[in-house]
Amino acid sequence: MTEQAAPAPAPAPAPAPRPPRRVLRAVGRWAVAVAVFAGLGTGAAYGVGGMERTDVPGLSTHGDGRWDYPRLSLPALPSGSPRPFNPENAGEIHHADLRALLLRAPAGATPDKKLTGGWVSTERYLSEYTAEQRGALTTLLDDFAVRHIAARGWTMPDGTVSRVYLLRFPSSGLATGFKHGAVFGSGVGTSVASAPGAEPDKSWPDSPPGSEMFVSTDVYAEPEPYGPTQARHAYVAAGDTIGLIVHERKGGTPVVPFHQTVVLQGQLLG
Incomplete structure (x- = not known):
């Protein structure tokens, strides 16, 4: 009797063809993207819902000259002191240290060794104006009893020189009186020494994004033809405090960072 050979085992099923690597990579990217966007959606909802005004990084988008x-943050107030626009604060007084309300210099700036964020004299503030303007401004500062002046300055790598002054008065009424006397009444504040013949800045929007409802701004620019440098300046009024912001640069002052500076300083005051 002859022995029969055992039947050959059935061939194993051929493995399914693997998807091309580029498909795997695409699926992986989509999976990661879905997870990231899900996380961002939750984080954004929490962040925006729970974010205080002072936590918002002001106008920090890059690529357009900003x-x-x-990051903006308000200084602590003395215990029991209300914010300037609290209904209990009739005089709209900023009880925080005025120096702490000055906008800090941006990244890459070279600080001004004389305008370091501390107190400055009335004479230093008046040096922003021509000799012909200073007499009237001195009278206005005396009449409306300016209490303190703080200032910070810096120079950016592109050559833009920036100076920010904050003037504190005893009340919002006196601050408004000074502003109207300097800018609208006598008109001496509509130009600064570095920008003779300045005109209202037509590029300043009526309601700039990020502006505070309790802050008013008056923005000026030196029109062409200007000299070796062009200057832009603005007044920011909020309660008992008036801010003067000056930017100047050889060959023309960029408008985007100037407007950014005005808005951010207004956020700190408002």
């Missing part, structure tokens, strides 16, 4: 300013 400067990289530090």
Whole structure:
């Protein structure tokens, strides 16, 4: 009797063809993207819902000429002191240290060794104006009893020189009186020494994004033809405090970072 050979085992099923690597990579990217967007959606909803105004990084989008300013934060108030626009604060007084309300310099700036964020004299503030303007401004500062002046300055790598002054008065009424006397009444404040013949800045929007409802701004620019440098300046009024912001640069002052500076300083005051 002959022995029969065992039947050959059935061939194993051929493995399914693997998807091309580029498909795997695409699926992986989509999976990661879905997870990231899900996380971002939750984080954004929490962040925006729970974010205080002072936590918002002001106008920090890059690529359009904006400067990289530090994250905004308001200084602590003395115990029991209300914010300037609290209904209990009739005089709209900023009880925080005026120096702490100055906008800090952006990344890459070279600090001004004389305007370091501390107190400055009335004479230093008046040096922003021509000799012909200073007499009237001195009288206005005396009449409306300016209490303190703080200032910070810096120079950016592109050559833009920036100076920010904050003037504190005893009340919002006196601050408004000074502003109207200097800018609208006598008109001496509509130009600064570095920008003779300045005119209202037509590029300043009526309601700039990020502006505070309790802050008013008056923005000026030196029109062409200007000299070796062009200057832009603005007044920011909020309660008992008036801010003067000056930007100047050889060959023309960029408008985007100037407007950014005005808005951010207004956020700190408002």
